[in-house]
Amino acid sequence: MTDKELIQRCIKNDRIAQGELFKRYKDTLYFVSLKYCRNTAEAEDNLHDAFMAIFDSIHNYKGQGSFEGWMKRITIFKAIDRYKNNKYIPVAVFEETLTEDDIELAVSKVSLDQLLKSIQELPDQYRLVFNLFQLDGHSHKEVSEILNITEGTSKSNYHRAKQILQKEITSLIASSKTQKHGA
């Protein structure tokens, strides 16, 4: 069944088609949720809310642009709504920086789950800005409009998010080295 047929059947509230649509896109949208949310539980909640919104507004999809992109946007905005009004939590910034090679090596060695966890542990606004700007390709202007902040705040949040991630990844590498030496 093509996406177009699936959409038509979902508009008619066909539960089998809705199940098929979920099956087809759940992994992609769940990964988006994981990047934007604080943890797996909240990511699952967000996926639930996103699919409900998709089924409710699927008749609004006019076939312009990618269907997957349309669903991704809904998922992202659901997560943004969840954390948008949460107060920013200031964190101490780790000043130590790694060399270029160290960073590349660290990112390649750390598992996907650990990397996701590092992103999820960022303060809400940092995480949203980092995801929107870095991972989903929005400009700082767009990010500022979406999150109702200034462009300067968006840039500042992005840099702070990167510093925190760098620190987290460094500590992950350090702890794995310690475990190896200990063994």
Added chain:
Amino acid sequence: MEHKNDIGDLLKDRFEHENKVPDQQVWDRINTSLDERDKNKARLVWYKYVGVALLLATIIGAVVLTSHTSEIKKAEENNTTSVDKITNNISTEPKKEKDTKDLLETTTNSKDETFFEIKNGIETSVTEKDSTYDLEKSVIKVKTKSKSSTNTNKADSQTDTYKVTTTYSYSMSVLDTTFTSQNKNELDRMVANAKRKLFVSDSLNSLKKNDTIIKE
């Protein structure tokens, strides 16, 4: 090979084409939510129908009530007008004979079969032709004082009532006599007796005539 040192770019590359499988429970929850949503939608549609039905019932009820009320008001107004007309015409001297006739028409209709005529506002009589008899109906004006209990006129008022007397009369041109009585049965008897007497005298006269012819 391009050498990237930015953690953001490195993470982007790492996450590209990556997926994660959510727990099966997510679909179960979505399924339950969809069921609930459908139920709510059905309930909403039902509420809408009930709402529309109630609205229609209210509108129809209001229309019926309004028309009924207006009919009652109209009837009340007509009655009031009729009573006012009668009161005015009886208590004051009528200005025109035509007005009096109008009043009489109303009175005749409302009093059922009682027909009489008032000329110049004072009692008079009218003669009508029955199948057998002439009927003379006399109207006698009686003035009475009474206390009114209506809100509009709480003071003592003087009302005029009319007593209708019917007199039956039968005129026999042969006898050049008119029989009159207020009792129709009595008049019947009187007329029958007169006719019998007339018949007897007629018979005797014809017999006498025949005798004379025979004698001649």
